[in-house]
């Protein structure tokens with residue numbers, strides 16, 4: 312079966328600094344893959360390369376066998392939550408989603424559906440500048456779900472979500488995967504990841520350091536213990552260490 316997401320030997324350098332070093336990973340249908348690693352290890356850069364937002368120095372990054380830019384209906388294929396930089400503070404949530412739906416040739420009725428799905432229906436007509444971090448995150452998720460895609464690519468989706476929101480997201484992603492759809496998610500909240508991920512890919516300083524099914528990689532210990540063991544010194548920021 313063709314992987315929904317396939318990255319092979321992806322390398323990215325910024326001004327001769329190699330931030331991704333021959334990254335490979337794949338996400339099959341029906342799987343939730345968690346892409347984990349310390350701050351600055353290369354997760355967002357990998358997602359940006361996959362989404363055509365950063366040009367790979369070498370290697371390939373494909374969605375359903377195509378580069379993102381070559382997908383005929385990107386919004387219907389893949390829903391993306393990267394950061395919430397695209398949210399205009401003066402627009403209402405509904406206005407933001409209507410514009411996104413029009414741009415993607417999606418039926419406007421879908422806007423009310425996703426507002427309800429993420430629990431923002433009662434706040435739909437408030438401006439985004441009045442939104443809390445978690446509400447912006449819910450709106451970002453609503454935007455990702457607009458096209459009813461087969462794939463979700465979510466960069467730290469739980470950040471800012473309250474416990475009810477985090478539980479809603481877990482349930483939504485599990486149902487999404489159970490229906491044969493695929494998720495690639497980054498997160499630093501390992502207790503959340505432990506509850507939903509099928510597969511893990513760990514990256515440290517631009518290199519894959521472990522990958523495989525969660526159930527095969529993590530046995531007796533917690534995911535946090537596994538992660539910290541695998542990462543070793545890579546999990547400690549280079550500049551840390553207060554001198555006493």
Ligand SMILES: Nc1ncnc2c1ncn2[C@@H]1O[C@H](COP(=O)(O)OP(=O)(O)OP(=O)(O)O)[C@@H](O)[C@H]1O
Nearest residue numbers: 325326330348349350351352353354355356357499
């Ligand atoms: N546009 C850029 N120009 C130069 N360096 C960059 C650029 N974007 C990212 N980097 C560098 O690439 C490395 C990987 O960054 P990236 O944002 O991918 O990390 P991350 O794993 O997503 O981190 P975090 O967990 O903090 O979000 C970092 O050293 C970062 O400084």
